[in-house]
Amino acid sequence: MGIELHHLRGFLALADEKHFTRAAKRMNVSQPTLSRNIKRLEELLGRRLLERTTRQVHLTAEGESLYEQLRFLIPRLEAVLRPQADDETFRVGFAWGFPTGWPQEVIAGFEEATGLSVRVHRHDAKLAGVDTGDTDVAILRGRIRAPDVEVLPLLHERRVAAVSTRSELAGREEISWQEIAELGLVINEVSGTTDLADWPVGNQPGVSVVCRNFDEWLEAVAANKGVGVVPEFVGRQHIHSFVSFLTIPDAPLVPLNLVYSRPGGHPLIPRFVAMAQGAVGGTAQAVDA
Template sequence: MHHLYTQGMNIDLRHLRCFLTVAEEGGFTAAGRRLHLTQPTLTRNIRALEQSLGVKLFERSTRRTELTEKGKALQESLAPLLRQLDSTLRDLQQGEKLRIGFSWGLPEGLSRLAARFGEETGVGVEFIRCDTPQAGLDTGEADLGLLRSASVPKGLRGLRLYEEERIAAVPASWRLAERTELDWAELTDFPLIINTVSGTTFPDMWPAGRRPTVGAECRNFDEWLEQVAVGLGVGTAPVSAARRYTHPAVRLVPLTGAPAVPAYLAHPSHGAHPQAARFADQAWRAADELQA
């Protein structure tokens, strides 16, 4: 058992990890699966933490689990602290490493930069695929994350490396696949495939009243590609996808009038890996050679 003693309170580190997982997953069932714990065991851990702190952390009902204001405050402070603790313990056991998370499509130049960085600093760089909204930063699996989003999420700091144009992905069996070019506005006439976890395209990017319907939802790039392939709808992705991913049942068509896709390299605002900001700065300075 790992305990923290502070102002007379005996806090079990296991209870803190359970709390954070429930907060991140939005419920006890999903958190239990992630932690490989039964729901009664998880409930006891949360109740023990609430009793130790003397505060209520969750509002529970039969339909949902929501953080209280005290719970939200604890999550915001605790997440970076546990990330830093985990990173420190790993470094002690394995030697210093910098983990870079990505959901799909790493820029080709990033591996060259990582090799140079390792030679200069002695810090090994690892690339880890993480199908999460923040490319592993939100789960503690990564120290840096390659994010493709309109902005950097709260609690993170990021440097904007570059922007990419978009291409359209359409089923090869559709007549649409015969086109040499499509316009962003035309896509509203077709069902849209949405990657809800790490995607870059959502219906609200079009004007109200002219938004596409949702043909299907998925949770990673591979599923997204397969949903297009079977004809459930169309999608869009950065142009680098055309160079790195192919599918015999999907045609990638040049797209005009579409908003660009920014790419950021981000790390936690607090409790970040000591080398995270340095690597991000080097990547920003070398942005021209990083574009995939």
């Protein structure tokens, strides 16, 4: 058909970013080049994939369908084609807020038992590289839904509300889950642990700002753009001079999960999973994502 990999990679980048300039920067090409590649892909497929306006990009129904297929297929193809490192490592990914305590003990024990080096790396994506083959196991919070991965809830964490020190809420010690539903919410749509589905339909907060990583989320809260909700461990850290934390006694708990590929992943994944289960009590059970 004449379709090349760079056509598909450009489409994926644009579908993720919803913005030609950001997608072109991510692909390391000029915006006109990306535009030509997307137009050529539409011509070769005979389908319109995008609805363009002067400020935004939206996927058509055909574009959404193609995106849902390619966002798993292309990363796996690239992983197969990627040169393998000479020294094998076991890769543990996370999106933000790597836990302290049990993971470090598990990693040390795993390295001693297997002789492999473990590399921990941050990956600003919903599955922290598990779906693209860049990570063997990821430690992620929240509800995880994706095909072809196992999700193992290890434990559950309480939540706290993050507010700007300039907010009228900053002087309080706690806030109810229902009160948050009446405020503007700052959401991290990529690696965050809270979204509107955490509240009943018809009683959900408005969204004041949508961010794509933890750092953007933190700055939006500090600037008093809205209220954020995060796991309790964040509130125990002095992460920003202009952010305060309030307890939420009635908030639903956040699961902390191990996420890994179904059969076909690294052969030592079961060993790492078993050691992690042992470190937190050994009662965790995998669930379908």
